Amino acid sequence: MLKLFKHAAGQHARNENYQVWTHENHPIEIFSPEFTIQRINYIHQNPVRARIVDVAEEYCYSSARDYAGKTGMVKVEKLNLHLMQC
Secondary structure, eight states, X not given: OHXXXXXXXXXXXXXXXXXXXXXXXXXXXXXSHHHHHHHHHHHXXXXXXXXXOSSGGGSTTOTHHHHTTSOOSSOOOOXXXXXXXX
């Protein structure tokens, strides 16, 4: 793993030794309830797109489990999506 992290660090001038996380993040403003729901769904689908699970709520570290009525590994305070859509 260190060899991979060292190689990744060599791709960016701001790194000295190792890079674990990607630098390609794109923060966006959450400007409406509808957009909030869209972003939550996007995040929940990441493990599905990565082919880690077939269904979002199967991923044990995802809040998708909580939104599906299951218990996740992390305590989650869910947004009331029904109120947000009004």
